Amino acid sequence: MKTITQWRYIPIIGFGVLLGLLSGCATPTKTPPKTYTFFPPSPDEPRVQFLTSFSAGSDLGKSSSFADFITGKPAAPNSLVKPYGLAIKDGKIFVCDTVANAVEIFDLAKKRTSYFMPRGEGRLLMPINISIDADGSRYVADTGRGQVVIYDKDGNYLAALGTKDEMKPCDVAVTADRLYVADLKGHCVRVYDKAAQKLLFTIPRDPKAKEGKLYSPTNLAVDKQGRLLVSDLGAFSVQVYDLDGKYLRTIGQHGLAPGSFARPKGVAVDRTGLEYVVDAATQVVQIFDAEGRLLLYFGQPGASLRGELSLPAVVKVDYDNVGLFQNYVAPGHQCEYLILVTSQFGSQKVNVYGFLKNP
Numbered sequence: 162m163k164t165i166t167q168w169r170y171i172p173i174i175g176f177g178v179l180l181g182l183l184s185g186c187a188t189p190t191k192t193p194p195k196t197y198t199f200f201p202p203s204p205d206e207p208r209v210q211f212l213t214s215f216s217a218g219s220d221l222g223k224s225s226s227f228a229d230f231i232t233g234k235p236a237a238p239n240s241l242v243k244p245y246g247l248a249i250k251d252g253k254i255f256v257c258d259t260v261a262n263a264v265e266i267f268d269l270a271k272k273r274t275s276y277f278m279p280r281g282e283g284r285l286l287m288p289i290n291i292s293i294d295a296d297g298s299r300y301v302a303d304t305g306r307g308q309v310v311i312y313d314k315d316g317n318y319l320a321a322l323g324t325k326d327e328m329k330p331c332d333v334a335v336t337a338d339r340l341y342v343a344d345l346k347g348h349c350v351r352v353y354d355k356a357a358q359k360l361l362f363t364i365p366r367d368p369k370a371k372e373g374k375l376y377s378p379t380n381l382a383v384d385k386q387g388r389l390l391v392s393d394l395g396a397f398s399v400q401v402y403d404l405d406g407k408y409l410r411t412i413g414q415h416g417l418a419p420g421s422f423a424r425p426k427g428v429a430v431d432r433t434g435l436e437y438v439v440d441a442a443t444q445v446v447q448i449f450d451a452e453g454r455l456l457l458y459f460g461q462p463g464a465s466l467r468g469e470l471s472l473p474a475v476v477k478v479d480y481d482n483v484g485l486f487q488n489y490v491a492p493g494h495q496c497e498y499l500i501l502v503t504s505q506f507g508s509q510k511v512n513v514y515g516f517l518k519n520p
Contacts (some may be wrong), residue, residue: 373408
């Protein structure tokens with residue numbers, strides 16, 4: 162006769178045997194194959210690959226230290242609210258958030274984010290663009306303050322260019338001895354001596370000249386050949402000057418067709434002279450050769466598409482941090498340099514692309 166204790170174990174043992182049988186019959190879960198997004202798409206030879214995107218510290222693998230400190234909880238899925246400008250330096254991506262009125266810093270190596278929110282004299286009101294010098298100095302174009310605010314490599318406030326209501330800075334480009342500031346209010350680029358922080362001249366040098374006239378300059382880039390590229394929202398084009406302000410040529414014209422612009426914003430130049438121009442209206446980045454001829458475009462506006470752009474703002478080219486994104490590169494390809502593009506809306510706020518080497 163079985164005791165009560167012996168009868169209790171019968172169903173337990175039976176249930177364990179059943180689980181064993183079911184697990185033996187279960188089909189192993191298959192990992193779906195990786196998919197890669199190239200521009201131009203097949204069957205053309207790919208030149209640009211979408212690598213990854215992020216909007217918050219959690220996208221890097223860890224939550225935001227700032228959110229942890231304030232709330233004690235992980236960061237929200239989209240901690241970047243409305244980003245515009247960015248810069249990348251020493252494995253860190255600095256992104257201007259025009260709603261948070263701060264610069265969010267993505268540390269790619271530590272997979273953490275922090276917020277640069279200085280107080281007192283260095284307080285930011287609406288940071289729209291940031292440039293970082295070779296020594297780590299930070300130059301932030303703040304349209305709310307109407308100034309370019311300058312900090313050292315550790316974020317300590319140093320100085321500010323401009324006085325209240327003097328200008329509306331949208332971007333700042335840094336060279337060895339000068340600062341170039343896109344002034345939306347003055348319809349010009351203001352050129353300062355970097356050391357003395359004194360205004361030298363404005364571009365165009367002759368405000369009455371028809372060639373090279375600026376209407377709404379928003380973004381700047383300086384190439385290795387000593388040329389200044391200015392995206393002009395009001396002229397639907399990019400104006401090109403030498404560093405002393407001499408007009409050289411114009412890229413693009415008003416339109417929606419490839420090679421034209423409806424809302425040009427960010428500009429960048431790589432080491433070979435290829436020119437990158439963001440069009441916020443068509444939501445693509447167009448690539449031109451050194452003579453201004455269109456080569457291709459990338460980005461694909463649309464809901465939930467890999468590599469999509471949603472009201473893109475700024476584009477930057479980076480050679481120094483390719484290794485941090487190497488695991489995203491498709492097999493059989495090599496990434497020559499990175500192309501980073503911000504989107505002001507959507508789920509992919511900072512998109513990272515790779516320019517592929519010729520096979």
